[in-house]
Amino acid sequence: MSFWKSLFNGQSSSASAVTAPPPPLNGNGQEGVIETKVFFSTNKEIDVYELEELCDAVGWSRRPIRKVKKAIEHSFIVVSMWEQRGQYRRLIGFSRATSDHAFNATIWDVVVHPDYQGQGWGKSLMRQIIKELRSEDISNITLFADPHVVNFYRNLGFRPDPEGIKGMFWYPNSR
């Protein structure tokens, strides 16, 4: 836990970098070791086509690029997660939060590339966005979790329906 803890309690910065183990050698084992890093960025100037590729990889429905751009622009915090191997940089995770910049934030669009799932990178991404929100003095951090990720968020300190508070969605046709 010490890695996550240090990441979480670290100084607020727009990017944190950690060095991951080098990739396994392939073929005849003659390659040199390529340094591999995973880092986070809060830069909103993200390539939305690269983001779309990431969302495609997890099977999300396509959304109009224009609206995705607008949503990112008007999100309070955007945290993207990148893997860098030598000169090559790849978007491997993304999350963003809407907020009133004072009390509340709601986290949306948490996505981790399937190649990086199950290895703690999702937790790392979430801890990073929580850290960013806390550094902005946001005390009420919320989200809406699909059933299969409720336990993932629970392990990060999120509680479902605390004191009976219910997340609700408006359906125009159900009125």
Add this chain to the structure above:
Amino acid sequence: MSFWKSLFNGQSSSASAVTAPPPPLNGNGQEGVIETKVFFSTNKEIDVYELEELCDAVGWSRRPIRKVKKAIEHSFIVVSMWEQRGQYRRLIGFSRATSDHAFNATIWDVVVHPDYQGQGWGKSLMRQIIKELRSEDISNITLFADPHVVNFYRNLGFRPDPEGIKGMFWYPNSR
């Protein structure tokens, strides 16, 4: 239902006005009939001290005025509800929503003065903020409902935990 329906389906405007029955005559019954209207406004230039009085009336905890101002400023939509009797104007309801301006909105701080509860004004206020959000092409309207108001929101077309989606809150001390 025709009144609510017309309010809800009406053209998008920053304020809607309806005429309520005149107030009951008091004392010796000599007063003239004072016209009473309830209207809505999306103006963010709201007197936060008046808002604080309204929140006090329903027993909410006090919040720092500076943060309340900031939250209103960074809300996507603010809808206030006012009663006007002759020259006298009174804030009787309030709601606001955060949003990414593209896909999602979350409604916060829905409050109706106790004198006006149980008469349909809360529903009217909610229909107004939903109308404003829909007019901005927001398709995913969400909120977090305290247990005693889940049915109030259900009657407005909100569904708790649709497809098992859970509203979750982060608690720093539960980690």
